[in-house]
Amino acid sequence: MTKHPRHVEGFKGSLDELAKSIGNMTYDQTASFIEKLADDIKRQADADLSRGRKKLASELYKTANKLYQAKDRMDLAWKICEPYMKY
Numbered sequence: 001m002t003k004h005p006r007h008v009e010g011f012k013g014s015l016d017e018l019a020k021s022i023g024n025m026t027y028d029q030t031a032s033f034i035e036k037l038a039d040d041i042k043r044q045a046d047a048d049l050s051r052g053r054k055k056l057a058s059e060l061y062k063t064a065n066k067l068y069q070a071k072d073r074m075d076l077a078w079k080i081c082e083p084y085m086k087y
Contacts, residue, residue, distance in 0.1 A: 026085065027078035031071045038067035 011018055022033055045060035 027074050027081060031074035031078060034067055034071040034074060038064045038071060041067065 008015075008018060013021075022030055025033070041060050042064040045057045045064060048060060049057035
């Protein structure tokens with residue numbers, strides 16, 4: 001297994017199918033996924049910064065921050081639709 005595979009380990013579908021599956025979850029769960037993705041990209045940025053890769057770390061931090069913003073917006077969408085959700 002490569003350190004940075006070009007596919008999602010354990011997922012047999014395409015990236016389009018994965019994106020659609022995540023997008024079809026309830027918005028609170030989608031927000032949680034986005035946050036976990038942001039956390040992992042921030043972790044990678046921390047590691048790259050500690051290795052002296054300042055430019056790469058900077059771009060990864062910016063990406064993580066945009067994902068955290070997206071998570072916040074998804075939380076707002078969830079608050080709008082949650083009262084109408086049937087579990």
